[in-house]
Amino acid sequence: MVVLLQLLLNSLITGSIYLLAGTGLTLTYGLSRFPNFAYAELITLGGFVAYTLLQHSPESFWAGLLLAFLTCGLVSVLSYRLVFSPLVNRRASLIPLMVASIGLGYVLRYTMGEIWSWSDLGYPLVWTAYNWGGLRVTSLWLYLIAVALSAALLLHLFFKCTKVGLAIRAIATNPDLAQVSGINLERVILFTWFLGAALAGVAGVFRAADTQLYPMMGWDILLPVFAAVVLGGIGSFYGLIIASYLLGLAENVGVVFLQATGLSTEYRMAIAFLVLILVLIFRPRGLLGR
Amino acid sequence: MDLLVVDRVVKNFGGLRVLNQASLVVKKGTVTALVGPNGSGKTTLFNVIYGLTPADEGEVYFRGKKITRYPPYQIYREGLALAFQLPRLFNQLPIMDNLLLAAPVNSGENPLRALFTRPRWQEEERALARQAREVLELLELTPLALRPAGQLSGGQRKLVEIGRVLMAKPEMILVDEPAAGINPVLARKIYATLKKLQQEKGLTLFVIEHRLEVLFDFADYVYLMDAGRVVLEGTPEEVLAHPDFYTIYAGESRPWRVL
Amino acid sequence: MDPLFYLADTLIFIGIFSLLSLSLNLEFGLTSLGNFGKVAFFMAGAYAYTLLAHAALPPYLCFLGGALIAGLIGLVITLPALRLREDYLAIVTLSFGEILRTVVKAEEGLAGGVRGISVPAVFHLGSSRADALANILLTLGCLALCFLLLQALAHSPYGRVLRAIREDEVAVKALGKNPVYFKASVLFIGSCIAGLAGGIFAQYLNFIDPTMFLPTVTFLVWMMLILGGAGNNWGALLGGVVVELMNRGTRIMKDFITLPVDPNNLQFIFFGLLVILILIFRPQGILPEGPVKTAARKEAQNWISSL
Ligand SMILES: Nc1ncnc2c1ncn2[C@@H]1O[C@H](COP(=O)(O)OP(=O)(O)O)[C@@H](O)[C@H]1O
Ligand SMILES: [Mg+2]
Numbered sequence: 001m002v003v004l005l006q007l008l009l010n011s012l013i014t015g016s017i018y019l020l021a022g023t024g025l026t027l028t029y030g031l032s033r034f035p036n037f038a039y040a041e042l043i044t045l046g047g048f049v050a051y052t053l054l055q056h057s058p059e060s061f062w063a064g065l066l067l068a069f070l071t072c073g074l075v076s077v078l079s080y081r082l083v084f085s086p087l088v089n090r091r092a093s094l095i096p097l098m099v100a101s102i103g104l105g106y107v108l109r110y111t112m113g114e115i116w117s118w119s120d121l122g123y124p125l126v127w128t129a130y131n132w133g134g135l136r137v138t139s140l141w142l143y144l145i146a147v148a149l150s151a152a153l154l155l156h157l158f159f160k161c162t163k164v165g166l167a168i169r170a171i172a173t174n175p176d177l178a179q180v181s182g183i184n185l186e187r188v189i190l191f192t193w194f195l196g197a198a199l200a201g202v203a204g205v206f207r208a209a210d211t212q213l214y215p216m217m218g219w220d221i222l223l224p225v226f227a228a229v230v231l232g233g234i235g236s237f238y239g240l241i242i243a244s245y246l247l248g249l250a251e252n253v254g255v256v257f258l259q260a261t262g263l264s265t266e267y268r269m270a271i272a273f274l275v276l277i278l279v280l281i282f283r284p285r286g287l288l289g290r
Numbered sequence: 291m292d293l294l295v296v297d298r299v300v301k302n303f304g305g306l307r308v309l310n311q312a313s314l315v316v317k318k319g320t321v322t323a324l325v326g327p328n329g330s331g332k333t334t335l336f337n338v339i340y341g342l343t344p345a346d347e348g349e350v351y352f353r354g355k356k357i358t359r360y361p362p363y364q365i366y367r368e369g370l371a372l373a374f375q376l377p378r379l380f381n382q383l384p385i386m387d388n389l390l391l392a393a394p395v396n397s398g399e400n401p402l403r404a405l406f407t408r409p410r411w412q413e414e415e416r417a418l419a420r421q422a423r424e425v426l427e428l429l430e431l432t433p434l435a436l437r438p439a440g441q442l443s444g445g446q447r448k449l450v451e452i453g454r455v456l457m458a459k460p461e462m463i464l465v466d467e468p469a470a471g472i473n474p475v476l477a478r479k480i481y482a483t484l485k486k487l488q489q490e491k492g493l494t495l496f497v498i499e500h501r502l503e504v505l506f507d508f509a510d511y512v513y514l515m516d517a518g519r520v521v522l523e524g525t526p527e528e529v530l531a532h533p534d535f536y537t538i539y540a541g542e543s544r545p546w547r548v549l
Numbered sequence: 550m551d552p553l554f555y556l557a558d559t560l561i562f563i564g565i566f567s568l569l570s571l572s573l574n575l576e577f578g579l580t581s582l583g584n585f586g587k588v589a590f591f592m593a594g595a596y597a598y599t600l601l602a603h604a605a606l607p608p609y610l611c612f613l614g615g616a617l618i619a620g621l622i623g624l625v626i627t628l629p630a631l632r633l634r635e636d637y638l639a640i641v642t643l644s645f646g647e648i649l650r651t652v653v654k655a656e657e658g659l660a661g662g663v664r665g666i667s668v669p670a671v672f673h674l675g676s677s678r679a680d681a682l683a684n685i686l687l688t689l690g691c692l693a694l695c696f697l698l699l700q701a702l703a704h705s706p707y708g709r710v711l712r713a714i715r716e717d718e719v720a721v722k723a724l725g726k727n728p729v730y731f732k733a734s735v736l737f738i739g740s741c742i743a744g745l746a747g748g749i750f751a752q753y754l755n756f757i758d759p760t761m762f763l764p765t766v767t768f769l770v771w772m773m774l775i776l777g778g779a780g781n782n783w784g785a786l787l788g789g790v791v792v793e794l795m796n797r798g799t800r801i802m803k804d805f806i807t808l809p810v811d812p813n814n815l816q817f818i819f820f821g822l823l824v825i826l827i828l829i830f831r832p833q834g835i836l837p838e839g840p841v842k843t844a845a846r847k848e849a850q851n852w853i854s855s856l
Contacts, residue, residue, distance in 0.1 A: 106821030366725030398706035
């Protein structure tokens with residue numbers, strides 16, 4: 001029973017990271033019609049800026065989150081303006097946009113490597129650990145789950161109740177609507193690029209706090225995040241919520257299975273890949289995609 | 291002989307019923323025209339026949355064979371070819387290459403043959419080039435043969451689109467508004483050529499056409515479509531003489547709303 | 550160090566990377582297929598070559614087998630994505646690059662896992678200078694062969710269909726050709742060539758381990774093609790030469806200039822920026838694509854000039 005609960009809790013943790021990291025990816029993917037591989041580096045960047053703040057004042061974890069939120073959002077908007085917007089204006093097709101995003105990823109990753117080093121860093125923080133009848137929990141995990149779920153709830157309200165929110169969701173799942181809805185597309189895009197990357201930065205802080213911080217950190221979770229985005233249906237925020245937690249569950253169950261069969265737990269990543277391939281074969285538009 | 295049979299085809303786009311049990315028959319060796327107001331579903335019907343848009347209900351038969359779920363490339367191999375209403379040319383490729391790509395047989399398109407039977411496919415290419423030249427002469431585009439298709443004017447693009455189905459040498463061609471955007475003299479010439487192909491080679495033509503004088507001169511049989519179904523049919527004289535023809539023809543078509 | 554060895558190393562790496570960039574040109578340059586897992590098929594070829602060589606197969610069979618195995622893997626992995634939109638292929642190939650490395654790392658028994666595996670050398674000519682020369686000949690010979698092969702494909706009706714697929718798949722379908730068949734064949738051929746490059750790489754280094762097959766290899770190959778000129782085999786070749794030389798240039802510079810920043814970081818920041826700038830300001834690369842040259846084009850040139 002406790003084992004099962006622990007499994008569910010672990011899935012919730014994994015899924016929360018994917019949800020935070022994937023929100024921006026799926027929305028901007030839906031709006032701008034290409035997958036931005038530099039999201040990996042935006043996740044990492046969040047981890048690093050919070051790290052610097054924590055170096056100076058170890059008490060300010062929440063301020064670190066906020067700093068990561070703002071920095072990543074800003075870098076994302078800048079990158080849209082400087083890199084992607086000119087390409088879109090030149091009518092670059094999908095693949096050049098993806099290549100540019102990889103190029104941008106390299107610029108960001110190696111800049112971070114230069115500023116913060118290539119070795120593994122850890123946050124100078126200690127989290128309270130609880131033992132609830134065998135169930136192992138840390139305060140960090142509780143914060144993560146709380147932040148992910150409240151972000152989801154706020155976004156839900158935003159999508160439901162505001163004009164911009166409605167527009168984003170409508171266009172993300174159906175870009176043909178952009179022309180007819182009479183909204184300022186450019187501003188909606190910029191806003192989404194900001195918000196999405198800001199959340200990815202938050203994901204990066206949690207990931208770094210929970211494990212280790214290094215310039216490839218974001219890249220190492222990019223594959224499952226993409227798997228979640230595709231499983232949920234590209235552009236679909238609600239699909240992503242379901243997909244993130246499903247994938248979190250699949251991974252954690254998979255790890256138990258791998259251990260039981262004596263296979264290496266390194267194969268954890270392969271689970272996301274398997275999910276990705278199965279989705280493409282059986283339901284390419286994802287759970288809630290158009 | 292009934293070459294193409296469309297049997298009670300239904301197509302919905304969201305809540306919009308664009309084809310509502312449309313049925314018709316095209317006889318072998320005829321020029322059959324499809325007319326109807328804008329938005330009555332003519333292009334959609336062509337797309338369904340050609341496998342570009344899946345039908346929700348109903349069947350399509352070609353030479354008695356059910357082709358309803360066939361992909362377009364298989365339908366092409368059965369002997370049908372379609373010229374799009376809005377030309378879909380390969381813009382970076384020369385007109386010549388656009389035409390060559392429509393050829394039914396070109397053994398060098400197989401990668402192994404491309405490598406190992408070069409003399410043979412080069413010979414085929416020369417033959418196809420001569421065939422393409424005839425098409426280009428007809429369309430009055432010969433001097434532009436090596437221009438990228440992206441540099442053409444709207445009317446010229448339409449011509450190349452028609453040129454491609456001529457290169458395909460099919461048993462039956464579907465042409466969506468062949469004369470739209472082309473000067474009237476050239477349009478008549480194209481029709482005359484199509485008519486000649488029909489008479490000499492037994493080609494079957496199914497065209498979407500707006501202009502009535504063209505129908506009178508070239509069509510053997512006419513279908514009038516309105517709101518996704520065929521409402522009138524007959525020889526051009528019969529259809530045009532029908533009391534309801536002009537009200538429907540001139541009317542604004544409202545596809546059936548099912549939601 | 551004997552300059553011959555440095556020259557050999559340079560030429561062989563140029564050869565290997567040019568093979569990769571040529572294979573990407575077939576896939577992306579002509580057909581617009583976004584293979585973002587090039588390194589995986591390169592790696593598959595390297596490991597397949599190594600395992601076959603350990604099974605004591607004659608070298609030419611090892612190269613051939615390695616290429617074919619990589620080709621088949623390329624075919625199978627990409628098949629689910631081929632009937633879908635092009636971005637799915639990108640995500641699948643990118644992910645596969647990560648997965649293959651994970652598998653090789655995890656399976657100690659298969660090919661040494663993280664410790665790597667030694668690869669028997671083909672040439673034992675008695676002197677290492679002679680071996681180096683033989684390796685140069687082998688690599689450049691394979692490069693020349695593949696170049697001619699790809700050039701023949703690019704200027705054939707097959708190559709014309711690939712370019713048509715790049716522009717409008719629906720129109721290609723309407724003209725009686727199944728794009729999935731063509732795309733699958735392209736990924737098979739492209740992965741075979743990447744696999745051959747992997748075999749050459751493994752054989753030359755006499756040792757491989759998973760850290761040699763990081764995603765950066767894929768990025769460098771893309772950079773070569775984008776810089777040299779996508780759609781043009783000469784461009785792919787040129788890109789291979791230029792980027793490999795830049796790579797070596799920075800390595801040499803490191804020994805002579807002391808910079809306040811890590812030159813390795815600087816190099817990749819520069820590479821990333823360069824790719825972005827080329828895409829924005831010169832998307833066609835240094836050598837733009839030319840038309841498909843077959844007998845039909847000659848015919849057409851003849852009638853146009855006689856008008
Ligand atoms: N892909 C589509 N999605 C939604 N509606 C469509 C689509 N294609 C056509 N329609 C609608 O179907 C109706 C019929 O279109 P069409 O077949 O092009 O008419 P026609 O060719 O007779 O002018 C129009 O109202 C058009 O807006
Ligand atoms: Mg129409």
